[in-house]
Structure formats: structure tokens, C-alpha cells
Amino acid sequence: MNIPTRELLFGDLWDYAPAPEARDHVRFEKRYGHFIDGRFVDAESWFEVIDPSNEEVLCEVGEASAKTVDKAVAAARKAQSGVWGKMPGRERAKYLYRIARIIQEKARELAILESMNGGKPIRESKSVDVPLAAAHFFYYAGWADKLRYAFAGADPRPIGVAGQIIPWNFPLLMAAWKIAPALAAGNTVVLKPAETTPLTAMKLAEIFMEAELPAGVVNLVNGFGKTGAAIVEHPDVDKIAFTGSTDVGKIIQRTLAGTRKRLTLELGGKGANIIFADAAIDQAVEGIVDGIYFNQGHVCCAGSRLLVEECVEDEVVEKLHHRIQTLRVGDPLDKNTDIGAINSRAQLEKIQELVDSGVEEGATIHQSKCALPDKGFFFRPTFFTGVSQTHRVAREEIFGPVLSVLTFRTPEEAIEKANNTAYGLSAGVWTDKGSKLFQVAGALRAGVIWGNSFNKFDPGSPFGGYKESGFGREGGWHGLLPYLEVR
Amino acid sequence: MAKAPERITVRKTYKLFIGGAFPRSESGRYTVARDDKGAPVANVCRASRKDLRDAVVAARKAQEGWAKRTAFNRGQILYRMAEMLESRSAVFEAALTAATGLSAKAAEGEVGAAVDRLVWYAGWADKFPQFMGTTNPVASAHFNFTFPEATGVVVAFASEGSALLGLVSAIAPVIVSGNSVVVVVSGPAPTVAMELAEVLATSDLPGGVVNILTGLRDELAPHAARHMDVDGILCVGADDATRKLIGVEAAESVKRVHFEDDGDLSHWHDEARQSPYLIVPFVELKTAWHPMGM
Numbered sequence: 102m103n104i105p106t107r108e109l110l111f112g113d114l115w116d117y118a119p120a121p122e123a124r125d126h127v128r129f130e131k132r133y134g135h136f137i138d139g140r141f142v143d144a145e146s147w148f149e150v151i152d153p154s155n156e157e158v159l160c161e162v163g164e165a166s167a168k169t170v171d172k173a174v175a176a177a178r179k180a181q182s183g184v185w186g187k188m189p190g191r192e193r194a195k196y197l198y199r200i201a202r203i204i205q206e207k208a209r210e211l212a213i214l215e216s217m218n219g220g221k222p223i224r225e226s227k228s229v230d231v232p233l234a235a236a237h238f239f240y241y242a243g244w245a246d247k248l249r250y251a252f253a254g255a256d257p258r259p260i261g262v263a264g265q266i267i268p269w270n271f272p273l274l275m276a277a278w279k280i281a282p283a284l285a286a287g288n289t290v291v292l293k294p295a296e297t298t299p300l301t302a303m304k305l306a307e308i309f310m311e312a313e314l315p316a317g318v319v320n321l322v323n324g325f326g327k328t329g330a331a332i333v334e335h336p337d338v339d340k341i342a343f344t345g346s347t348d349v350g351k352i353i354q355r356t357l358a359g360t361r362k363r364l365t366l367e368l369g370g371k372g373a374n375i376i377f378a379d380a381a382i383d384q385a386v387e388g389i390v391d392g393i394y395f396n397q398g399h400v401c402c403a404g405s406r407l408l409v410e411e412c413v414e415d416e417v418v419e420k421l422h423h424r425i426q427t428l429r430v431g432d433p434l435d436k437n438t439d440i441g442a443i444n445s446r447a448q449l450e451k452i453q454e455l456v457d458s459g460v461e462e463g464a465t466i467h468q469s470k471c472a473l474p475d476k477g478f479f480f481r482p483t484f485f486t487g488v489s490q491t492h493r494v495a496r497e498e499i500f501g502p503v504l505s506v507l508t509f510r511t512p513e514e515a516i517e518k519a520n521n522t523a524y525g526l527s528a529g530v531w532t533d534k535g536s537k538l539f540q541v542a543g544a545l546r547a548g549v550i551w552g553n554s555f556n557k558f559d560p561g562s563p564f565g566g567y568k569e570s571g572f573g574r575e576g577g578w579h580g581l582l583p584y585l586e587v588r
Numbered sequence: 589m590a591k592a593p594e595r596i597t598v599r600k601t602y603k604l605f606i607g608g609a610f611p612r613s614e615s616g617r618y619t620v621a622r623d624d625k626g627a628p629v630a631n632v633c634r635a636s637r638k639d640l641r642d643a644v645v646a647a648r649k650a651q652e653g654w655a656k657r658t659a660f661n662r663g664q665i666l667y668r669m670a671e672m673l674e675s676r677s678a679v680f681e682a683a684l685t686a687a688t689g690l691s692a693k694a695a696e697g698e699v700g701a702a703v704d705r706l707v708w709y710a711g712w713a714d715k716f717p718q719f720m721g722t723t724n725p726v727a728s729a730h731f732n733f734t735f736p737e738a739t740g741v742v743v744a745f746a747s748e749g750s751a752l753l754g755l756v757s758a759i760a761p762v763i764v765s766g767n768s769v770v771v772v773v774s775g776p777a778p779t780v781a782m783e784l785a786e787v788l789a790t791s792d793l794p795g796g797v798v799n800i801l802t803g804l805r806d807e808l809a810p811h812a813a814r815h816m817d818v819d820g821i822l823c824v825g826a827d828d829a830t831r832k833l834i835g836v837e838a839a840e841s842v843k844r845v846h847f848e849d850d851g852d853l854s855h856w857h858d859e860a861r862q863s864p865y866l867i868v869p870f871v872e873l874k875t876a877w878h879p880m881g882m
Binding site: 236252253254255347350351352354355357358359366368523525535538542546547548549550551552553554557559561562563564565567568569570571572574577578579582587588 | 719722724725726727728730732734819828829831832833834835836838839840841842844860863864865868872873874875876877878879
């Protein structure tokens with residue numbers, strides 16, 4: 102018998118007292134230029150960085166020209182051939198361990214900064230972003246002096262200077278994903294943080310100084326797409342690692358055509374989250390929430406397409422409808438916040454445009470009724486039912502808290518629909534039956550498959566896509582490969 | 589007037605190898621294969637864009653079934669290819685000598701090395717997933733593991749320096765993991781490649797897993813790179829212009845593109861030309877998280 106879900110009404114009946122994380126402990130500069138050759142340098146021009154939850158200016162950062170990028174690459178080259186590439190692995194390892202430890206020591210400050218600058222709830226910065234960033238350095242530190250055991254029969258060597266471009270959704274964590282394996286393998290780095298979220302990267306530069314990391318081993322240049330292009334096009338960069346949109350990934354792949362530069366791409370996704378009727382439905386509903394509302398849905402591997410077995414659609418939709426009413430949207434620094442601020446006005450507009458298209462194309466919209474703050478960029482948790490595979494909301498990456506619900510009748514149909522996308526980054530499978538789980542996981546064309554869970558990450562677990570979600574892996578043993586010459 | 593020989597030999601018509609069958613080029617075009625002295629050896633098909641598209645359709649159709657076979661079975665079939673090649677070594681030695689002017693000894697060496705290379709890769713079929721797969725210690729209650737899967741359909745532009753060993757060295761590492769391949773042969777001695785097609789056709793290799801087109805690299809490369817149902821491109825011995833052309837077009841569907849150096853026969857005899865790391869460019873790594881708990 103299907104027992105109707107009881108609606109939790111407390112959101113309407115009484116207010117939560119605000120529970121903001123104190124930010125008086127957090128220090129940052131009014132201006133950050135770039136971090137080149139072991140020190141902060143001034144920029145030629147500057148732009149403002151804001152807190153997306155209230156649109157207040159946090160600081161100014163520099164915009165790197167091609168000339169500045171050139172200086173950063175020169176510093177990285179000098180450090181690679183002069184210091185870092187020659188250094189015994191055991192010594193490189195100790196620098197990485199130091200960095201991991203300092204991140205742990207400064208975890209609270211970094212988490213607050215991450216939430217202020219990126220808009221993500223402090224609960225997530227504290228429990229996901231920052232500890233995972235430290236763990237990545239810790240994990241790869243241990244590889245630095247064991248590379249000769251990593252790849253049988255090969256004599257792995259560093260590639261040289263790695264140019265790395267990272268997105269705004271996990272600013273510190275993405276920096277760690279990129280920098281830790283590159284350094285462990287003996288490469289040096291020129292990295293560009295996203296233009297909206299440079300703050301924790303600048304803090305990371307301070308951590309490198311505190312760790313006495315040799316000058317030039319990591320260089321950070323701020324800026325927009327133009328700065329990224331200057332890194333990609335620089336003739337003395339040996340390898341590019343990019344995380345971001347599929348459109349930009351394709352531009353980078355084209356730009357590198359005909360050069361001998363190595364490339365890894367971690368691009369967009371439209372992950373399927375498949376709920377079979379035999380799944381534990383309440384847990385699956387929590388998994389749907391983790392899959393699409395984690396980090397405001399600003400997650401390339403988000404479970405943004407829900408594929409639910411037809412006979413449980415009503416039950417799942419009803420439970421999900423009630424569940425999203427209880428999600429608290431608001432101040433990222435409030436410890437009770439579930440969904441923080443959308444990262445930028447441009448992203449908010451993009452989400453709104455795609456949601457409008459869903460309504461126009463005839464899908465049924467379901468939204469939380471929660472109140473939104475007056476200032477800043479916020480979006481209510483949203484899902485669509487009655488979605489067809491041709492709808493834009495079922496095909497395009499929204500990168501926001503918006504889910505599309507589709508149905509299926511057989512496992513074959515679920516697999517067919519899940520794979521019916523140009524992307525192939527992630528998928529979730531919910532079922533009580535282990536054999537079915539393994540069968541479906543094997544048939545899905547995606548790089549990360551979560552069984553009865555979603556959006557789990559670990560430094561030991563490789564991450565990356567199939568098809569137009571990119572190539573190369575980050576994390577784990579496989580994450581070393583892009584940074585080594587292995588034959 | 590010269591006297592006609594007592595018996596007229598029956599010449600072989602060289603066609604394409606698509607989906608396990610031997611069709612002529614739909615274009616009706618041909619090129620004349622010549623030996624190292626410039627004397628004509630045979631007329632061979634000059635594959636067209638349409639032939640390439642047909643071959644990709646055949647390769648796509650075959651790929652899923654090939655990947656789904658057990659690794660043990662794929663290994664046996666690669667080994668069977670080696671058996672069939674060995675048993676026809678005299679034919680290949682003669683073909684190599686006639687088409688490229690190789691000495692009998694060098695031809696014998698090339699055929700033997702090609703057989704050995706197939707055997708070497710055959711053994712990787714059921715070991716590569718262990719070589720490249722991992723179980724990952726994660727800080728949560730999950731059993732987490734990573735394993736390689738075939739990328740899909742690969743178009744390979746084979747060596748122009750070694751007609752048999754170079755060709756086998758391009759095919760084996762691509763198909764051993766479960767990919768299907770469309771090989772474009774543009775070097776000297778295209779007849780040798782079509783002889784190899786006959787080996788493949790009798791090795792229990794499902795039709796369409798390997799397709800061989802003789803043709804012009806420059807003509808077919810842009811179409812292959814642009815084809816939206818091709819997942820990867822392997823190009824042996826590409827110059828910078830070809831690399832650029834392939835790379836630019838391949839980006840539209842984020843293809844996996846891999847280049848290998850070409851060289852003469854001694855280059856291909858080198859042990860460095862066989863490596864499990866040459867299987868890596870055309871596999872995808874899947875990581876699965878399975879919760880543990882009661």
C-alpha cells in the first residue's frame with residue numbers, strides 16, 4: 102500500500118534563527134595581482150570580485166595579459182628544469198605533505214572564504230571542499246617518491262610545464278585536483294583560477310609561501326577567458342588540463358591541434374540518476390537531492406536527469422515535491438543553509454533561460470515555495486515532470502538546481518535513455534538488487550557510476566568522462582597518467 | 589610473336605574489406621600499386637568518403653558485440669589471427685618481396701615479427717583490465733573500483749613504412765580492448781593489407797571489427813576526423829599539417845586522437861613498438877562506487 106507522504110510544514114510555521122559562521126577570523130587582501138615565481142606581483146589592470154550572496158565587492162584581482170602569462174610560464178620552466186624536476190621524489194613529497202597540513206590547519210578560514218566568494222553553503226565547504234582539497238595533496242604526496250612503482254615496465258618522466266584552467270564551482274578543490282598530481286609527478290604549473298572565484302587560490306598561494314615551496318613551481322595568474330587562451334597558446338607549455346564547459350573544451354582541443362602539447366579535458370555532463378522500483382525509495386529521494394541540489398547544482402557530474410521506473414514515478418515525485426520544500430535557500434555562511442547563492446548573475450540568467458524553455462516546451466514545473474533573500478543571486482530548487490528526451494532541459498547542461506524527470510519501463514529502456522546524450526560523465530543507479538546494479542553500471546557510457554549513492558568524491562577515486570564529457574582522469578593512480586611520459 | 593604460356597595464372601582482384609565482406613569501392617576508382625622499381629603490381633581500390641562511412645557503420649554495428657565478448661575469447665581470436673598469418677607466411681613473404689622489393693630474409697623477418705606481435709597482444713586481452721584496473725581505497729563505506737572499457741569505433745591511419753608489421757601494430761592494440769577499427773592503408777604495398785584482410789576473415793573475428801580501406805590518407809583523414817560516429821583517431825606518422833587537420837576536426841565530438849611515429853622496418857621491429865601503454869589511448873576508465881552496509 103502506498104502511504105501518502107506527510108508534508109513537513111515547519112518552513113511556513115516558524116523561522117529558523119540565523120546561524121551565521123563568524124567571519125571576523127578571516128583575512129584577505131584588498132587586492133591580489135598574480136602569484137609568479139614565488140611572490141605576489143602587481144597587475145596591469147584590475148577587476149572586482151564579489152560575494153554572490155549580497156553582490157558586495159570582496160576585493161580586486163589582476164587581469165593577466167599574454168605578457169604576464171609569459172612571465173609565469175618562464176618562471177615555471179626555470180623551476181621545472183632547475184629545481185623541481187631534479188629534486189628527489191621524497192623531497193617533493195614532503196612539500197606536498199606540508200601543503201596538505203597547512204590546508205588542514207587553515208580549514209575553517211578557507212571554508213568561509215570559499216563560501217563568501219563562491220556562494221556555496223558553509224556546510225559543504227567545511228565538509229567537502231576543504232577536507233577533500235587537503236586529502237588530494239596528501240594522497241599525491243605519497244606518489245611523488247613512488248612513481249617508479251606506479252607504471253610497470255615504464256620509466257615515467259614528468260612532462261614539463263602544465264597549464265591548468267579551472268572552474269568556479271569548486272575553486273579550491275579543483276586547484277588541488279590539478280596541482281597535486283602535476284607536482285607529485287615533477288611538473289611545474291601555471292594555473293588560472295576562475296574569474297569569479299580567485300580568493301581561495303590566492304590563499305593557496307600564501308600557503309605555498311608558508312610551505313616554502315620553491316619559487317616558480319606553482320604560478321597563479323588571474324583573468325578571464327583571454328588569459329586562459331594565452332596559457333593554452335603559449336609555445337612553452339607542454340600540457341593543458343582544463344575543467345569547464347564542453348564548448349570551451351572543444352575550442353581548446355582545436356587550438357592545440359597540430360602542436361605536441363598534451364591535453365586532458367573534464368567537461369560538461371547531463372548525468373542520469375536511475376531509480377528502479379525495487380530501490381529503497383526514501384534513500385533514493387535523498388540521493389536525488391544530493392545529486393542535483395548539492396552545490397546549487399553547479400556540478401558537472403550532477404544527476405540532472407532523473408530516470409524513474411514508471412510504476413514508482415508518482416511516489417518518487419510526490420516525495421521529492423515535499424522534500425524540496427524543506428531545503429533552506431539563503432546565506433551561504435548560515436550553518437542551516439542547504440542551497441547557497443548562484444555563482445554569478447550570468448549563471449543565474451542562464452538557469453532562468455533554460456527553465457523558461459522547459460515551461461515553454463510543455464514540461465510541468467515544480468518549485469520550492471521558499472522565500473529568497475532580497476539581494477544576491479538565488480534560485481529555488483526546481484524540477485520538471487512530463488519531460489521528453491528532446492526538451493532542452495533534458496539535453497543541455499543547466500548547471501543549476503534544476504532536475505528533469507523522465508520515466509522508463511524496462512532496464513533496457515533506462516540504459517538507452519541514460520546513454521542518449523553527447524555527454525558521459527556520471528550516472529547513478531538505485532536498486533536493491535546487486536546483480537542488476539552491476540549490469541546497468543556496466544552498460545552505462547559514463548566515467549563515474551554511483552550505486553545507491555550520488556556525488557561521492559575521494560582523492561583515490563579516478564574522475565572523468567566518456568564522450569563529450571572529455572578525456573583523462575583526475576584522482577587515484579590513473580590521475581598520475583596525464584602528468585607523466587609513460588611508454 | 590611470343591608464345592602464350594601453357595597455363596594462364598589467375599590474378600587476384602584486390603577489393604576493400606568492410607563488415608567481413610570484400611566489396612569494391614562504390615566510387616569505382618582505383619590506384620595502381622607499384623613495386624619499389626615502379627612496375628605495376630595490381631590495381632587496388634581507392635576508397636571514397638562513402639566507403640569510409642559504410643565502414644564506420646559496419647564497425648559501429650560490430651563494436652558492442654565485440655566488446656561484450658569475454659576478454660578470454662577476444663584473446664583467443666587474436667591468437668587465431670596469429671595462427672592464420674603464420675600458416676600463410678609464404679604468401680606474405682612473397683607478397684612483401686613482390687610489392688616492396690624486400691629481400692627474402694627481411695620479408696621472412698617481417699612476417700614472423702607480425703605473427704609474434706599478434707601473439708603478444710592476444711595475451712593482453714584478459715590481462716589489460718588487471719593491469720589498468722584498480723580497487724580504490726576511499727574514505728567512506730564504498731567498494732570503489734576502476735576498470736577500462738573500449739572507447740568504441742576508431743579510425744586508424746596505418747604505417748606507410750611497414751606494410752605488414754606496421755599494420756598489425758596499429759590494429760592489435762586498438763581491437764584487443766574491444767574497439768572496432770577502420771584502417772586506412774595509404775602506404776606502399778596495399779596488396780599486403782588486403783592479404784591480411786583474408787587472414788582476418790578466416791580467424792573467427794566477427795565481421796566489422798576490423799575494416800580495411802586502401803586509399804589516400806589526405807583524402808580520407810578530414811572525413812574520418814569530422815565523422816560524428818567515430819570515437820577515436822589513430823594516425824601513424826602524421827606530419828604537423830595532418831595532425832592539425834585531424835585535431836581541428838576531431839574536436840567537434842571531442843574524439844580521442846593519438847599519433848604514433850612511423851619509420852622503416854627496423855623501427856617497427858623495435859620492442860618499444862609494443863606496449864600496454866599503446867592500448868591506453870583508446871580505452872575509457874569507468875569508476876564505480878558501490879555502498880557497503882547491512
